[in-house]
Amino acid sequence: MIKVASGPLLWFMNRMKFHGWTSLWGDIYFVSGFEQDAGLVRHERKHLEQMQTDGKLIYMVKYLYWNVRYGYLMNPYEIEARAEQFKA
Numbered sequence: 001m002i003k004v005a006s007g008p009l010l011w012f013m014n015r016m017k018f019h020g021w022t023s024l025w026g027d028i029y030f031v032s033g034f035e036q037d038a039g040l041v042r043h044e045r046k047h048l049e050q051m052q053t054d055g056k057l058i059y060m061v062k063y064l065y066w067n068v069r070y071g072y073l074m075n076p077y078e079i080e081a082r083a084e085q086f087k088a
Helices: 007-016 038-054 056-070 076-085
Strands: 002-004 020-022 028-030
Touching: 020 038, 028 038, 038 056, 038 076, 056 076
Parallel strands: 002 028
Antiparallel strands: 020 028
16 A cells, blocks of 8 residues: 555656655555655545545546645645644
8 A cells, every 4th residue: 555656656756746645546655765754644544535435536526626726735635634644
């Protein structure tokens, strides 16, 4: 489930300044060194939970729509995931 990114995915993550990324197939990828970041792991696991709750297709449609409407930082899925990430 947790993997270190490589190849084109690593290039994409670096380009987007992502340290973690959740795939639709249930794997979570991290830039090397970030896979031990407990908060980031919680953030990415929250995205898996969101996908399971809404279903993958609905999740992707809502995620993309909210990114266009509100922007990445104000995307409700990202707000929820960040809340999980920074829990004490």
